[in-house]
Amino acid sequence: MTAALCHHDPDLAKVVKEFGVPPLWKRPQGFRTLLYLILEQQVSLASARATYERLVAKLGSDPEPEPFLCLSDDDLRGLGFSRQKSRYCQLLAEAVADGSLPLGKLGRYDDEAAKAEMMKITGIGHWTADVYLMEALGRPDVWPVGDLALAVGVEKVKNLKARPTADELQALGEQWRPYRAVAARILWLYYLNVIRPPAGGKPT
Template identity: 35%
Template sequence: MEEPDPHKALASREPAFARLIATYGPQDPFVWHDGGRTGKSLFAALLLHITGQRISALAGFTLFDRIAAAADGIPTPEVVQGLGVSRLRSMGLSNTKAECAVALAGAQTHGTLDLDALADVDDRAVVDTLTSVRGIGQWTAQAFLMRQLHRPDVLPADDMGLRQAVQHQWRLGHLPTVGEVRTRGAAWSPYRSYASALLWRSLKPVGELSDPKERALYHLGGPTGARPS
């Protein structure tokens, strides 16, 4: 049986998505703009998510690159654990991020966390597992679900950009709460990752890069691919 097309399904349910697809074309929610920094390492990818929390993508890349330089390559749990909180702080990480990175590395090294095994775990359990690590919140866990595990039904409802996009596309007179986004987004299941990608794309005009990491790579002269239509 042929799999349904997520974009066609969303367009049939919501005129807003039909408009966005007509304007921007289908959007891939699983694309990961890291410039090759993390390779196939789920640990390194999650570390990049952590370094980029609450700062610009360019600054997040800078912090990650300092760790990679100390690791002489793609950072491993053993290297990050060996660097320790104080060394990571000297590289510019906040105390919270440094502690989170070391906690993540320790959990992976000691076997209390197996990132590779999460491919066989349902979405809720993945979020619960990741957020049990000190410093990893729901947004980071959901970003990992979408970008690394390629789950099709992720809605980061507390993302400010997503909330702003919902306000604009549905012409709301107020910024929707997290709960309001979740309620509205229930109708988009099981394709909420695709809905999220379309809404994020709507934050920038046609012809401008919308993904913060992609824009950072373009600034750095790294591989971004062609500019979107």
């Protein structure tokens, strides 16, 4: 898929030639990944990781819905959860526990249906659902237009005069169908190596 994109897009080909094929950033399917993605919203990767690691230490394992729901608001605040993210993660845990969010079945749904199921939960927006589709379900044609690093990457790699809006980014992504998620990884790779060097990890 990377080779096919690079064959048709010399700008992406330059990125791959300089920095290599992007890693297949992958996360496990399930509650813990969606919770982690909520923690990553609007904060640094380091901050989200620290909060998640404190949660794992508190629970003694990666979080599952029922044990997570046993934690009080004070417990979560002490671990670094904001009030808003505490509520979002509690709502997610309740939905997974009672089956109203059928996480185990999302792999059978098409992209839009799976995304719609996730976005029924308060606190899960386009970015969170898109990244889950890309990295947990391995969908090849997801295009997370709400991702700042992606917008900056497109701006620089395509030598645009300004950072594209979400609508503009959506339109620009059409040229990379049906492998937009692969294009996104190439653009993230550029961002991580050029825009934000020496920081490791993935864009927020």
